Amino acid sequence: MAFANNDQNNVRALLAVRRIAHSAIACSLLFFCLISGAFGQVAQDTQLPKAIDSEYRKFDDLVSFLRARNAKQFAIPSPKGIDEAKFVTIGGIEQWVTIRGYDRKNPVLLFVHGGPGDVTNPWTFVMFAPWEKQFTVVQWDQRGAGRTLRKTGPAIAPTVTVDRMAQDGIELSEYLRKYLGKDKIVIVCHSFGSIIGVRMARERPDLFYAYVGTGQVADETRNYVVAYDALLKKAQAVGNQQAIDDLTRVGPPPYKSGEGYGVQRRWANSFEGADQFLLGTLGLVLVSPGNTVQDINDSVAGQELSGQCLVRQSTSMGPKDLGLEFSIPMFIFQGVEDFTTPTSLAQEYEESIKAPHKAFVPIVGGGHFAVFMHSDQFLQELVTRVRPMAVPH
Numbered sequence: 229m230a231f232a233n234n235d236q237n238n239v240r241a242l243l244a245v246r247r248i249a250h251s252a253i254a255c256s257l258l259f260f261c262l263i264s265g266a267f268g269q270v271a272q273d274t275q276l277p278k279a280i281d282s283e284y285r286k287f288d289d290l291v292s293f294l295r296a297r298n299a300k301q302f303a304i305p306s307p308k309g310i311d312e313a314k315f316v317t318i319g320g321i322e323q324w325v326t327i328r329g330y331d332r333k334n335p336v337l338l339f340v341h342g343g344p345g346d347v348t349n350p351w352t353f354v355m356f357a358p359w360e361k362q363f364t365v366v367q368w369d370q371r372g373a374g375r376t377l378r379k380t381g382p383a384i385a386p387t388v389t390v391d392r393m394a395q396d397g398i399e400l401s402e403y404l405r406k407y408l409g410k411d412k413i414v415i416v417c418h419s420f421g422s423i424i425g426v427r428m429a430r431e432r433p434d435l436f437y438a439y440v441g442t443g444q445v446a447d448e449t450r451n452y453v454v455a456y457d458a459l460l461k462k463a464q465a466v467g468n469q470q471a472i473d474d475l476t477r478v479g480p481p482p483y484k485s486g487e488g489y490g491v492q493r494r495w496a497n498s499f500e501g502a503d504q505f506l507l508g509t510l511g512l513v514l515v516s517p518g519n520t521v522q523d524i525n526d527s528v529a530g531q532e533l534s535g536q537c538l539v540r541q542s543t544s545m546g547p548k549d550l551g552l553e554f555s556i557p558m559f560i561f562q563g564v565e566d567f568t569t570p571t572s573l574a575q576e577y578e579e580s581i582k583a584p585h586k587a588f589v590p591i592v593g594g595g596h597f598a599v600f601m602h603s604d605q606f607l608q609e610l611v612t613r614v615r616p617m618a619v620p621h
Contacts, residue, residue: 291514299517302353306330310364313518315379316403319387319396324349324375327408328356329364335437335618336410337363337610340370340397340428342419342443344542345534347374348600350523351512355603362611363414366404370424371396372537373530375523382529388537394427401428401435412437414618416610418599419443419569423542423550429558430551437618438557440610442591442599443569446577448545452481452492454570459495462567471495496567500595547577557585557617561609563594563602587613 304311309330315322326349337359341348349367359365369376372388397415404413414437417425422441429439445451456475463471475495478488497503513524558581562574571590578588589609591598599606 294515295517295519298353298515302357302517304328304330304360308332309360310408315375316400318399318403319371319392321371321384321387322376322379323371323396323400324369324379325400326367327364327404329360331361332364332408334362334364335615336366336404336408336413338366338368338397338401338404338413338415340368340415340417340421340425341373342417342421343370343373343531343534344420344538345370345373345377345527345530345532346420347527347530348418349374350516350519350527351509352600353516354512355600358604359607359610362607362615364408366400366413368397368400369530370421370534372534374526377530377533378522378526382533385533385537388534390423390427390538390541394424394431397424397428398432398435401432405435412618414438414440414610414614416440416442416599419596420445420538420542423545426550426554429554429556433555436556438559438614439554440559440561440614441574442561442563442606443566443596444560444562444574444577445542445545445550445569446573447547448543450546450573451569452489454573455496455567456480456492458570458572459492459499459567462499462565463495466499471498493568496596499567500563500565500597501601502595502597505597505601547580550577552581554581554583556583557614558583559587559589559613561589561591561598561606563596563598564590564592565594566596566598568596589613 309328310332311328313324313326316325317323339348339356347369349369352367356365371393372384377384401413401415404410412435415425415428417440419442422443422445425439425441429436457480460472460475463475474491478491481488481492483489494503497506510524513519513527514521516523558578560574560578562571564571566574575588578586591602591605591609594602594605
C-alpha cells in the first residue's frame with residue numbers, strides 16, 4: 229500500500245491503521261476456524277477446550293484435503309516446465325522464492341509484491357495459474373516479510389531499507405538470469421513494490437526487458453490528498469451518503485490520528501470491491517498447496533515489521549525520487565478506479581517519465597488490486613504488450 233506525508237504524527241497514525249488491520253485479520257481467522265457453530269453450541273460447557281479442539285481437528289482435516297486436491301489440480305504437468313520453492317541466498321540472507329511455469333523457454337516474470345511486507349506467494353496460486361502458461365512466474369518474499377522473515381527472525385529489521393531491498397531485487401534478477409538461462413527478465417511490481425521496482429529498472433536496465441507497475445506509487449507527498457478528493461467525488465457520484473458523511477467528518481489529510489487514514493482505507497477498499505477480496509485471501513492461504521496457518525502469521529508479522537521499517541523511508545518520495553529517466557520500456561497497468569494509489573497520479577507519472585517506449589494501460593473495472601482481481605485482463609495486456617519484447621525473433 230502507499231503512504232503519504234512525512235510528519236511524525238501521520239507516520240504513527242498510519243502504523244496504527246496497520247495494527248488495527250492486522251487485528252481484524254486475526255479475528256477473521258478465528259471466526260473462520262469456528263464458523264461451524266461449535267463455539268456457540270458449547271459456550272456454557274466446561275469441556276469447551278476439548279470441544280473446540282475436536283471441531284478444529286475436523287476443520288484441519290478438511291483443509292488438508294483441499295490442499296492436497298489443489299496440489300494436484302494446479303500441478304505443472306509439462307515435462308518442459310518448472311515448479312520449485314526454495315530459499316535462495318540474496319543479500320547475505322536466505323530469502324524465499326518460488327518458480328513456476330509450463331515451459332522453461334517462456335520469458336521469466338518476477339513479481340515484486342507490495343505492502344510493505346504484503347507477501348502474495350501464499351494465495352495467488354489460482355490467479356497466476358493462467359500466467360504460468362505464458363511466463364515462468366517467480367515470486368519472492370522480500371527481506372523482512374513472509375517466509376523470509378520466518379527464516380531470519382526480526383533481528384533483520386535494521387537492514388530492511390528501500391536501498392537494500394532494491395539491491396536484493398537486482399541480485400535475485402541476476403540469479404534468475406543465470407539459473408534459468410535468460411538474457412533478461414520482465415518485472416511486474418505492485419503498490420509498494422513499485423518503489424523497489426523502479427529503482428531496480430533505473431539502476432540495472434541491462435537485466436530487464438521491461439518494467440510493469442500496477443497500483444503504481446507516483447507521489448507519496450500528494451497521495452492521500454488526491455485519494456481523498458477522488459473518494460469524495462466517487463461517493464457523491466454514486467450517492468453513498470454514509471461515505472460522504474464519514475469523509476466529510478474526518479476532512480482531508482493530513483491527520484493527527486489513525487482515524488482519518490482508516491476512513492480513507494475503508495472506503496477505498498469498499499469502492500474498489502477489495503474488502504471482500506482481501507478477506508478471501510485468508511481462505512486461499514489455508515487451502516494453498518504447501519501452506520499452513522503459519523503463513524498467515526508470517527504475513528501479519530512481516531507487514532508489521534516492514535511497516536515500521538519502511539513507512540518513514542518512503543513517505544516523502546515524489547516523482548523525481550522514484551526516477552524520471554529510464555532506458556527500458558516502462559508500462560503502468562493501473563485500475564481505472566484505484567483510490568489507494570490514485571489513478572490520476574499514476575497517469576501523471578507515466579506522462580512525466582522518459583523511456584524508449586512507455587504506455588499507460590487502464591484496467592477497466594479495476595482498483596488497487598487489479599492485478600489480482602482482474603488477473604485475466606492483466607495477463608492479456610502482458611501477452612499483447614510485453615511478452616513479444618522478451619520472445620526471441
